Amino acid sequence: MTERNAAPDQPAICDYEGSTYRVDFWEGKGRDYEDAVERAALRRLLPRHARRYVDFGAGFGRLINEAARYDHVVVLDYSRTMLQDAQARLGRDPRYTYVAADLYRLPFAPNTFDAGILCRVIHHLEDAPAALRQIRGCFAPGGTFVLEFANKLNLKAIARYVLRRQTWSPFDHAPVEFVRLNFDFHPAYIHDALRGAGFAPRRRLGVSWLRLGLLKRALPLGVLVALDRLLQPLGSAAPLAPSLFVQCLAPGAAAPLAPAEAMFRCPQCGHTPLARQGDALPCPACGARWPVRDGIHDFKEPLAP
Numbered sequence: 001m002t003e004r005n006a007a008p009d010q011p012a013i014c015d016y017e018g019s020t021y022r023v024d025f026w027e028g029k030g031r032d033y034e035d036a037v038e039r040a041a042l043r044r045l046l047p048r049h050a051r052r053y054v055d056f057g058a059g060f061g062r063l064i065n066e067a068a069r070y071d072h073v074v075v076l077d078y079s080r081t082m083l084q085d086a087q088a089r090l091g092r093d094p095r096y097t098y099v100a101a102d103l104y105r106l107p108f109a110p111n112t113f114d115a116g117i118l119c120r121v122i123h124h125l126e127d128a129p130a131a132l133r134q135i136r137g138c139f140a141p142g143g144t145f146v147l148e149f150a151n152k153l154n155l156k157a158i159a160r161y162v163l164r165r166q167t168w169s170p171f172d173h174a175p176v177e178f179v180r181l182n183f184d185f186h187p188a189y190i191h192d193a194l195r196g197a198g199f200a201p202r203r204r205l206g207v208s209w210l211r212l213g214l215l216k217r218a219l220p221l222g223v224l225v226a227l228d229r230l231l232q233p234l235g236s237a238a239p240l241a242p243s244l245f246v247q248c249l250a251p252g253a254a255a256p257l258a259p260a261e262a263m264f265r266c267p268q269c270g271h272t273p274l275a276r277q278g279d280a281l282p283c284p285a286c287g288a289r290w291p292v293r294d295g296i297h298d299f300k301e302p303l304a305p
């Protein structure tokens, strides 16, 4: 992964373009437990029905099948190669819309989504509150957003800190950047950021409690997953697991979802709607033309005039 600045006034991006994340991190890498318990948490927190769902920072689409019951699914990522990988795995089903865009400059109109997730992504964001505000801006009142974040207040970090094997305090609310563009967050910081963005946090689950090499080798996968499922509700009162999932409601008076032809907004000037003309979405306000290439709506850079 490389560091990229989409614009001089924007936060840096952890760019996965060309990355082999799927094979390097997931496939055959002993993370079946993490994958299974994250899915279990999502099944508990996502709504039964939704008309338009979005996976922000979907990567290669690992978790998209958790949204199979929804009418329409938007697969968003900054990396075009990640989206191509997702397309190759999921196909060109018309229920899926693939979008290349930056979480700091989302290309969606208000009231576009009634469900969505941000999983294993916020740890790459140096301005997490700004991205959460963008996300809230495209959720309809009554919509459900599920956020996963890497929790700095986890049992292992507390033990290491107490034993003086780690310099940063897990009790301090400020995010810790342990590697460039990799952050762990305190639950209180995330709670405040969600509220500041206009979300109402509801249920919180602790996930991956048993993420220890020894335990993962000693116990069969089914037992690990069953135990984690039992422990997950503890994440509300005792948020000490390495990963926390927060279910949030977008409050406000009910409003209809934006129709499909009016869901895009120009990330450059904010104009909405954008009507497709051929292989592009031209913005009538600022003149930017956003390409649609090989099934990917690309809002990273406008076409040259």
Ligand SMILES: C[S@@+](CC[C@H](N)C(=O)[O-])C[C@H]1O[C@@H](n2cnc3c(N)ncnc32)[C@H](O)[C@@H]1O
Binding pocket: 013, 014, 015, 016, 017, 021, 056, 057, 058, 059, 060, 061, 062, 063, 076, 077, 078, 079, 082, 101, 102, 103, 104, 119, 120, 121, 124
């Ligand atoms: C660790 S992967 C997680 C992928 C997927 N959510 C999962 O759980 O398998 C992080 C993803 O976030 C995306 N990402 C990072 N920064 C982003 C940004 N500013 N805007 C959009 N996507 C971003 C990366 O391209 C990458 O695909």
